[in-house]
Amino acid sequence: MTSNATGLPLAAKCALITGGAGGLGKAAARWLSRDGATVVLMGRTRRSLLAAVKELAIDAPDEATVSHFVGDGTVAADVEAAVAHAVATAGHLDICVTTVGGGRNAPFLVFDEKMFLEDLERNLVSAFLAVKYSAAAMALSGGGSIVCISSDAAKLSWPFLVSYCSAKAGLEAMVRVAADELGHLGIRVNAVRPGLTRTPRTESGLLFREEVLPRFLEQKALHRTGVPDDVAAGIRYLAGPESSWVTGQSFAIDGGHELHRATNLEFIARSVWGDEVVDEALAGRIPKSPQPLVR
Numbered sequence: 001m002t003s004n005a006t007g008l009p010l011a012a013k014c015a016l017i018t019g020g021a022g023g024l025g026k027a028a029a030r031w032l033s034r035d036g037a038t039v040v041l042m043g044r045t046r047r048s049l050l051a052a053v054k055e056l057a058i059d060a061p062d063e064a065t066v067s068h069f070v071g072d073g074t075v076a077a078d079v080e081a082a083v084a085h086a087v088a089t090a091g092h093l094d095i096c097v098t099t100v101g102g103g104r105n106a107p108f109l110v111f112d113e114k115m116f117l118e119d120l121e122r123n124l125v126s127a128f129l130a131v132k133y134s135a136a137a138m139a140l141s142g143g144g145s146i147v148c149i150s151s152d153a154a155k156l157s158w159p160f161l162v163s164y165c166s167a168k169a170g171l172e173a174m175v176r177v178a179a180d181e182l183g184h185l186g187i188r189v190n191a192v193r194p195g196l197t198r199t200p201r202t203e204s205g206l207l208f209r210e211e212v213l214p215r216f217l218e219q220k221a222l223h224r225t226g227v228p229d230d231v232a233a234g235i236r237y238l239a240g241p242e243s244s245w246v247t248g249q250s251f252a253i254d255g256g257h258e259l260h261r262a263t264n265l266e267f268i269a270r271s272v273w274g275d276e277v278v279d280e281a282l283a284g285r286i287p288k289s290p291q292p293l294v295r
Helices: 023-033 046-057 076-090 113-139 162-185 213-217 228-239 266-273 275-282
Strands: 014-018 038-043 066-070 095-098 144-149 187-194 250-253
Touching: 014 023, 014 076, 014 113, 023 038, 023 046, 023 095, 023 228, 038 046, 038 076, 046 066, 066 076, 076 113, 095 113, 095 228, 113 144, 113 162, 113 187, 144 162, 144 228, 162 187, 187 228, 228 250, 266 275
Parallel strands: 014 038, 014 095, 038 066, 095 144, 144 187, 187 250
Antiparallel strands: none
């Protein structure tokens, strides 16, 4: 069924969303499916995926289906299999959205190579794998659109988030290179750059505590945090035909945070690692065997 027949702009399109059971993944799926796209959610936990599929199916039009694939977005074989599953579902893959990510808060001198590489794997390697395998599938059917989730950490200097900032900055460099290399195949690669967004995951952490949140809001021109639909609107634009002449870009969707400065997260580092460890690191000494405080 074509978009002309249904009036839905994404009818007959197929989308794969990695990290699809999370707050941003589900919001992106909702925006894509309600415009007619067939959506496959990829994630590590079957129970969460099934719940997301059930929730999304309520609002999806008849022309769109929502299904799931269990796999790890940082494992090449799993990502390749998820892409193959999406192609088998619809006969082609047109859209890929990468939402796998996350980072940790610690002083620079507390990070070791294992901690640093784990955050690169979550944020950068997961996106690389999704771009690689989805692009190969899209090339077979004339092109498509890939949208990666970056962060305002790619542009601003966030003290105590060195691995996350590094990973997201690297992701945006990868987006530009991939867009340049793949453009002749009709494949567009872009990113959205969210600020602090209210999801079940972020709400359960430190950043939405009553004593912490005002420190973020004072740096946002619009003086509010985001909600998943704020970010999903940008994803939908970059995924669809409205952005057919846009590639290699990253759009800030952050309430104007980038107009100001990053929030200094030293107070969170102290609550996680303790004053002694943070003081040692800030004095230029590498702490010996630092351990997070038991909370």
